[in-house]
Each structure stands twice: as structure tokens, then as C-alpha cells.
Amino acid sequence: MRRRYSPPGKWREIAADFLRGGKWDDTAVRMHAARLIGSQNLARYVGCKGEKAIVEAEYAKNKAIGETTGCNGTLRKYLEAQGITQAAAR
Numbered sequence: 001m002r003r004r005y006s007p008p009g010k011w012r013e014i015a016a017d018f019l020r021g022g023k024w025d026d027t028a029v030r031m032h033a034a035r036l037i038g039s040q041n042l043a044r045y046v047g048c049k050g051e052k053a054i055v056e057a058e059y060a061k062n063k064a065i066g067e068t069t070g071c072n073g074t075l076r077k078y079l080e081a082q083g084i085t086q087a088a089a090r
Helices: 010-019 026-037 052-069 074-081
Strands: none
Touching: 010 026, 026 052
16 A cells, blocks of 8 residues: 555544535544544554545455454444444544
8 A cells, every 4th residue: 555654643634624514523534534444443544645446445455354353343333332323423
């Protein structure tokens, strides 16, 4: 995966630079990033600014790992346990 690096912890800047409407806080941006990439562990993606094809490939890889290990859907299950619906998460 090709990566261009920037300092970690930039969720607020990502929201300000790329997302409209002001409804995005740090947690919401991070949660959506985790869902998009298919992994809760985003530390290995610090600074990554992948194109659509790269993100889709990482998602497919992470989904396959989750299905193999039985850990797929863990984020969804966590959100449901916290009382956060998919509609509210979007």
C-alpha cells in the first residue's frame, strides 16, 4: 500500500478540510474511517491517503482476515452494544 505520511491524530483537520456540514467530530471521523477500511486498528494507516482502489483493496483484505478469524463485524457489534444504530453512525 502506497502511503504518504503526515503527523498522527488529524481527525479534526480531516473533518474541517474534507467534510461539510460541521456535524463531524473526531470520534465520528475515526469511526467512519474504521468502517471504510474494515479495521478498528487504524494505527497501521497513519498518514495514509490512499486512492479509492487502494482503500477497497485494504477493505477486502481486512474483511477476508475477519472472516477467517471470526472477527468480522466486531465494530458493528460494538456500536450496537453502545446503542449506536447504523443510521446514527452515518
